[in-house]
Amino acid sequence: MNLTFKGFLRWYCRELTGLETDNLRKLRDSVATSMPAAAEALMVFAAVQDKAGYLATISQGTWMESSYAQMAEQLRDPEEVSFYLQSPEAPPRYRAVWNAYIAKRYAIAGERRIIAGMREKTLQAMEGRNVTVYRLCKDLGLNKGNIYAFLGKGDDTKVSQGTARRILEYACKAS
Incomplete structure (x- = not known):
C-alpha cells in the first residue's frame, strides 16, 4: 500500500x-x-x-x-x-501531524514484512502437511484469487495480518 x-x-x-x-x-x-x-x-x-x-x-x-x-x-x-x-x-502541534503520518506509513510497511514472513512459514507448513490452497480457502471461507496471489505470487497486499495469521494457524494444524 x-x-x-x-x-x-x-x-x-x-x-x-x-x-x-x-x-x-x-x-x-x-x-x-x-x-x-x-x-x-x-x-x-x-x-x-x-x-x-x-x-x-x-x-x-x-x-x-x-x-x-x-x-x-x-x-x-x-x-x-x-x-x-x-x-x-x-509549530509543534503542526509537526505532530507530519509525525503521525510517518508513524502510520512505517507501521504499514512493518505489517507487510510480518505478513511476508508468515507467508514463508505457511508455505512450509502446507508443504509438510500436504494442504492445498483450494482446501485452505474452502475451510476458512477465503477468496481463492486473493489467497493464490498471496501464497503463489507473494502479493502481501491481498491479505490482512489477521487473515495471514488465520491461514498460518490453519496450515500448522491441518492433518
Missing part, C-alpha cells in the same frame, strides 16, 4: 472528528465545537488541497481564526506543506 500524505490526512481528519466527509465546512464545524484536537490536521488537509486560505476565511469568528489565518500564510504552496511541517519553523 502506498499511503500518500493527502490520503493519510483525509483518513486522519475523519478519524479525529468522527465524520465521514471531506467537506471543509463540516469538518471546521466539528473542530470548532467538539473536536479541537483535529484543528491542525484539518488545516494541513486544507493546505495540501490548496484551500488553506479558504479554511482560514470560513473559520472567522471561531477560536481557530487567528491560528488559521497565520498558518494559511505559511502553508500557501501545497507542494511545500510537507517540507514546512518537517522544519523547525513549524
Whole structure:
C-alpha cells in the first residue's frame, strides 16, 4: 500500500472528528465545537488541497481564526506543506501531524514484512502437511484469487495480518 500524505490526512481528519466527509465546512464545524484536537490536521488537509486560505476565511469568528489565518500564510504552496511541517519553523502541534503520518506509513510497511514472513512459514507448513490452497480457502471461507496471489505470487497486499495469521494457524494444524 502506498499511503500518500493527502490520503493519510483525509483518513486522519475523519478519524479525529468522527465524520465521514471531506467537506471543509463540516469538518471546521466539528473542530470548532467538539473536536479541537483535529484543528491542525484539518488545516494541513486544507493546505495540501490548496484551500488553506479558504479554511482560514470560513473559520472567522471561531477560536481557530487567528491560528488559521497565520498558518494559511505559511502553508500557501501545497507542494511545500510537507517540507514546512518537517522544519523547525513549524509549530509543534503542526509537526505532530507530519509525525503521525510517518508513524502510520512505517507501521504499514512493518505489517507487510510480518505478513511476508508468515507467508514463508505457511508455505512450509502446507508443504509438510500436504494442504492445498483450494482446501485452505474452502475451510476458512477465503477468496481463492486473493489467497493464490498471496501464497503463489507473494502479493502481501491481498491479505490482512489477521487473515495471514488465520491461514498460518490453519496450515500448522491441518492433518
